Amino acid sequence: MAPVAQRPRGTQDILPADQLYWQEMTGAAEAIATARGYQRIDTPTFEATALFVRSAGETSDVVTKEMYTFPDRGGRSMTLRPEGTAPVVRAYFEAGLDRERQPVRLYYIGPFFRYDRPQAGRFRQFHQFGVEAIGDAAPGLDVEVIALGWRWFASLQLSGVSLQVNSIGDAACRPRYREALRDYYRPYLDALSEQDRSRFERNPFRLLDSKDPDAVALQANAPRTLDFLCDACRRAFAEVERGLEQGGIPFTVNPQLVRGLDYYTRTAFEFWHESLSGAQNSLGGGGRYDGLAADLGYRDTPGVGFALGLERTATILKSREIGPAIYAVAVEESARPLMHELAEALCQRGLAVMADVSNARLDAKLGRASKMHARLALLVGLQEDAGDHVTVRDMRLKKQESIHRDRLLLHVLDMLAEPPAETT
Ligand code: AMP
Numbered sequence: 043m044a045p046v047a048q049r050p051r052g053t054q055d056i057l058p059a060d061q062l063y064w065q066e067m068t069g070a071a072e073a074i075a076t077a078r079g080y081q082r083i084d085t086p087t088f089e090a091t092a093l094f095v096r097s098a099g100e101t102s103d104v105v106t107k108e109m110y111t112f113p114d115r116g117g118r119s120m121t122l123r124p125e126g127t128a129p130v131v132r133a134y135f136e137a138g139l140d141r142e143r144q145p146v147r148l149y150y151i152g153p154f155f156r157y158d159r160p161q162a163g164r165f166r167q168f169h170q171f172g173v174e175a176i177g178d179a180a181p182g183l184d185v186e187v188i189a190l191g192w193r194w195f196a197s198l199q200l201s202g203v204s205l206q207v208n209s210i211g212d213a214a215c216r217p218r219y220r221e222a223l224r225d226y227y228r229p230y231l232d233a234l235s236e237q238d239r240s241r242f243e244r245n246p247f248r249l250l251d252s253k254d255p256d257a258v259a260l261q262a263n264a265p266r267t268l269d270f271l272c273d274a275c276r277r278a279f280a281e282v283e284r285g286l287e288q289g290g291i292p293f294t295v296n297p298q299l300v301r302g303l304d305y306y307t308r309t310a311f312e313f314w315h316e317s318l319s320g321a322q323n324s325l326g327g328g329g330r331y332d333g334l335a336a337d338l339g340y341r342d343t344p345g346v347g348f349a350l351g352l353e354r355t356a357t358i359l360k361s362r363e364i365g366p367a368i369y370a371v372a373v374e375e376s377a378r379p380l381m382h383e384l385a386e387a388l389c390q391r392g393l394a395v396m397a398d399v400s401n402a403r404l405d406a407k408l409g410r411a412s413k414m415h416a417r418l419a420l421l422v423g424l425q426e427d428a429g430d431h432v433t434v435r436d437m438r439l440k441k442q443e444s445i446h447r448d449r450l451l452l453h454v455l456d457m458l459a460e461p462p463a464e465t466t
Pocket of ligand 1: 158165166167324327350
C-alpha cells in the first residue's frame with residue numbers, strides 16, 4: 043500500500059543532520075538578544091484574522107493571497123500567523139507591558155505561515171528570529187536593533203551579508219513624497235502592468251519594489267524618499283547613520299527600500315546576502331512602525347524591530363566551509379555565564395567565536411567543535427583548571443593548555459597566528 047501522506051508542499055522536515063545549524067542559529071539568537079536585555083516572548087501560532095488584515099493591510103499580498111485562514115469550530119475566523127510584529131504588539135498591550143519601563147525589549151523565535159508558491163528560499167512554513175523594541179521613538183533604538191541583527195550574522199560567521207538602510211519618512215512628509223511619485227509615474231501608466239496601475243492608485247510606494255520589468259526600468263530615476271524628508275525625519279536618519287558608523291557597522295543607503303504600509307515610519311532596513319539573488323536575496327529586514335499600535339486600536343506607541351529568516355540563513359550556513367576561530371564550551375552548567383562572558387569579550391576583539399549552548403556531554407561538544415571546523419576550543423570550567431584559568435585546545439594538533447583569563451586574548455591570537463601545522 044502506498045503511504046497515505048507526504049510532507050505538505052512548501053514545508054520541511056528539519057532532520058538530525060540539520061539540527062546542528064538550527065541550534066547554532068537559535069543559540070546565537072538567544073545569547074545575543076539576552077545579553078542586550080531583550081526578553082523572550084512566544085505568542086500563539088494562530089490569531090484572530092482581523093489582527094493581520096489590519097496590520098498587513100487589506101490589499102497587501104500577504105492578506106489577499108498568502109494567509110492560512112480558517113473558521114474555528116465556533117465560527118470565528120482564525121489565521122496562522124504570517125508575521126510576528128502585530129502579535130507581539132497585541133501581547134504587549136494585552137499584558138500591560140505598556141505600563142512598564144519603556145522601551146520594552148522583546149525577541150522571538152518560531153514558525154510562520156504564508157500560502158505562497160513554494161520555490162527556493164520560499165516556504166509555506168518557515169521560521170524567523172525577530173526582535174521588537176516598543177515604547178521609544180529614539181533613533182538610537184533603531185541602531186541598537188540593527189546592530190543586534192548584524193551581530194547575529196557576525197556570530198554565525200556569515201560573510202557576504204550587506205546592510206541596506208533607508209528612511210521612508212513619516213505622516214508629516216510622506217504625503218508630499220507620495221504625490222511626487224504619482225507625478226513621476228503618471229506619464230508611464232499605460233506601460234505598466236495592471237497590478238502596478240492599481241499600486242499607483244492605492245499605494246505608489248509599492249511601485250518601487252515591483253518586480254515587473256516595466257516598473258523596474260522606471261525605478262532608477264524615481265524620486266527618492268530621502269529628498270522629501272521633513273526636518274525631524276532627516277535628523278533622525280542622520281542619527282541612525284552616525285550610530286551605525288560609530289558602531290563600525292557598514293551599510294549602504296538604498297533609496298529603493300520601501301515598506302508598503304502607512305504605519306511604517308522612518309528607518310527601513312534589510313540584510314542581503316550575496317549568494318541569494320532575485321526576489322529572495324533578503325535574509326531579513328525590519329524598521330520602525332510608529333503607527334502600528336494606533337492602527338490596531340491601541341494607544342499611539344512607537345516601535346522598531348526586525349525579522350530574520352532561519353531557512354535562508356541555514357542554507358548559507360551549510361555552504362560555509364570555514365569554521366569559527368574558537369568554539370566555546372562550558373564544561374559544567376555553572377561555568378556557562380563565564381563561558382558567554384569570555385566568548386563575548388573575544389567576539390568584541392573581532393574574533394569569530396561560536397558558543398555551544400547545548401546541554402550535551404563534553405565529548406559531544408568537542409565533536410561539534412571539530413565538525414564545525416573550529417581552530418580552537420575554549421573549555422571553561424574544567425576541574426583541573428584553577429578558578430581563574432581556562433583551557434584552550436588546538437583542534438588540529440589535539441593539544442591543550444591551561445591559561446590565565448587575563449592572558450586569554452593574547453594567547454589565543456598567538457595560537458591563531460601559527461600556521462595550521464601538519465600533525466605528525
Ligand atoms: P518579511 O517578514 O517578509 O520581511 O520576511 C523577513 C524574512 O523572513 C525574509 O527575508 C526571509 O528570510 C524570511 N521569509 C519570509 N517569507 C518566507 C518564506 N515564505 N519562506 C522562507 N523564508 C521566508
